[in-house]
Amino acid sequence: MSDQNNIKSKIEILNTIVTRMNDEELSLDESLQLYKQGKAIVEELNKLLEEAKEVVEKVITSD
Amino acid sequence: MNLTPEALIVSVSQVNEYIKEIISRDENLKYVLVKGEISNFKAGPNGHCYFSLKDSKSIINAVMFSTQSKKLSFNPKDGDEVVCFASVSVYEARGTYQLYVQSMQSTGKGQLLVELEELKRKLQAEGLFDPSRKRKIDIFPNKIGIISALNSAGLKDIVTNIKRRLPTVEIFIFPSLVQGEQAPKSLLKAFELSQNYPLDTLIIGRGGGASEDLSAFNDETLVRAISTSKMPVIAAVGHEIDFTLVDYVADVRVSTPTAAAEKATIDKREILQQLDDYVNLMQNALKAKVKENIKIVKELDEKLIYILKDNLKNVQMKINYLNSVLESLNPVKVIERGYSITYNEKGEIIKDISQVVIGENIKTILANGEIISEVKKAVK
Numbered sequence: 391m392s393d394q395n396n397i398k399s400k401i402e403i404l405n406t407i408v409t410r411m412n413d414e415e416l417s418l419d420e421s422l423q424l425y426k427q428g429k430a431i432v433e434e435l436n437k438l439l440e441e442a443k444e445v446v447e448k449v450i451t452s453d
Numbered sequence: 454m455n456l457t458p459e460a461l462i463v464s465v466s467q468v469n470e471y472i473k474e475i476i477s478r479d480e481n482l483k484y485v486l487v488k489g490e491i492s493n494f495k496a497g498p499n500g501h502c503y504f505s506l507k508d509s510k511s512i513i514n515a516v517m518f519s520t521q522s523k524k525l526s527f528n529p530k531d532g533d534e535v536v537c538f539a540s541v542s543v544y545e546a547r548g549t550y551q552l553y554v555q556s557m558q559s560t561g562k563g564q565l566l567v568e569l570e571e572l573k574r575k576l577q578a579e580g581l582f583d584p585s586r587k588r589k590i591d592i593f594p595n596k597i598g599i600i601s602a603l604n605s606a607g608l609k610d611i612v613t614n615i616k617r618r619l620p621t622v623e624i625f626i627f628p629s630l631v632q633g634e635q636a637p638k639s640l641l642k643a644f645e646l647s648q649n650y651p652l653d654t655l656i657i658g659r660g661g662g663a664s665e666d667l668s669a670f671n672d673e674t675l676v677r678a679i680s681t682s683k684m685p686v687i688a689a690v691g692h693e694i695d696f697t698l699v700d701y702v703a704d705v706r707v708s709t710p711t712a713a714a715e716k717a718t719i720d721k722r723e724i725l726q727q728l729d730d731y732v733n734l735m736q737n738a739l740k741a742k743v744k745e746n747i748k749i750v751k752e753l754d755e756k757l758i759y760i761l762k763d764n765l766k767n768v769q770m771k772i773n774y775l776n777s778v779l780e781s782l783n784p785v786k787v788i789e790r791g792y793s794i795t796y797n798e799k800g801e802i803i804k805d806i807s808q809v810v811i812g813e814n815i816k817t818i819l820a821n822g823e824i825i826s827e828v829k830k831a832v833k
Contacts, residue, residue, distance in 0.1 A: 397768060404775045411782040417802065418794050418818055421784040428779040435772045439765065446761045 397438050404431045466545065473543035476550065482541040487552060489513070490563025491533045496522070502529065506537065506552065509565060515539065515552035527559050532566035535559050569671055573698060576673070581680045582701040588685040590705055592719040594653035596623045598684075600643045603628035607660040607710040611689070614714030619721055625650055631659040636669030644678050655682060656713045657699060658689035670697035679703065689713035788820040806833050 489506030500519025539552040601608040629643035688703035700706040
């Protein structure tokens with residue numbers, strides 16, 4: 391459940407970053423900073439997703 | 454005179470013959486008109502009729518042979534008041550005297566029957582026989598009381614059957630006379646005594662008999678007393694066709710002592726059988742439930758896996774989408790395509806010519822480095 395919440399909150403942050411980058415007039419530095427932050431979150435999300443997939447596979451194969 | 458005992462001894466037949474001879478010589482007994490109420494009437498297959506004639510004090514046996522009974526203009530039955538033209542004689546084989554009826558005329562219902570019916574109506578009107586007063590019999594009793602004649606076959610039947618059906622029951626016997634003049638008082642006394650015991654059920658019973666033998670169970674005082682009984686009463690008086698007022702006032706009426714025991718108790722074999730049935734029923738229900746639940750769990754399991762996989766897929770899609778949007782907004786990629794960003798000395802991105810001052814240093818960001826330049830000219 392905590393992983394699920396973690397994924398959910400990270401997606402929300404990522405969504406906010408993307409919205410800000412799209413809608414606001416940001417400086418290059420700010421854009422770069424947000425971009426880097428966003429990429430880091432994407433990486434974390436992919437990692438969490440992989441872990442979740444592994445857990446699901448374990449549950450399925452445990453029968 | 455030398456009398457030996459042998460000389461004095463006579464046979465039973467001789468005694469009966471002698472009495473018959475005396476009676477047959479009596480002119481008064483040759484032709485009599487006897488008025489009475491028919492009781493215990495039985496018509497044999499050969500057409501002979503056997504019955505008793507009674508009044509409030511006495512009873513006498515009577516026989517009407519088929520040659521006479523064929524001529525009857527009515528069908529005699531118990532309770533009919535009749536006048537019989539008869540002779541009195543002895544039936545030697547049994548040593549009894551009886552009426553040999555030649556003809557019979559009905560005069561309506563007998564007085565005893567009329568009185569009994571009147572009493573029945575009165576008690577009924579008072580509500581003593583109301584179905585609403587009838588109480589249920591506890592078929593799992595701890596204590597049962599029995600009012601009956603001590604050592605009678607009826608009492609033995611009841612006790613034997615109760616013990617066979619439910620051995621745990623404690624039986625209290627209240628001995629009483631069940632026929633004869635003293636029977637009503639004796640029954641009443643036994644009943645009053647029984648009311649001092651914490652009984653679950655009280656059985657009042659006797660074996661069958663002629664209707665006059667059951668008359669004690671029509672006693673008004675006894676019937677009224679039974680109507681106040683603290684515990685439910687089962688009446689087992691007489692047989693199927695004999696109904697007494699005690700039968701009506703009792704909570705339950707049965708025709709035999711054995712039936713009384715059956716009404717008063719559940720059979721332990723029935724209990725065991727029922728328990729077996731319940732166990733089987735529960736086992737089957739449980740098996741069916743488990744089977745059903747296994748099916749449900751399997752279905753839920755499949756749904757859950759589907760939902761989990763679907764969720765993961767959705768999350769992956771969302772991440773991919775956001776990642777692609779993020780990539781499209783990557784400022785470095787824009788610069789790589791040949792665009793650059795220039796800042797004035799105030800650190801503002803120069804979007805308008807008015808943001809630069811001649812002579813100031815401005816900074817241009819490229820994909821792979823920066824250029825510092827001095828503003829020589831600003832042309833709009």
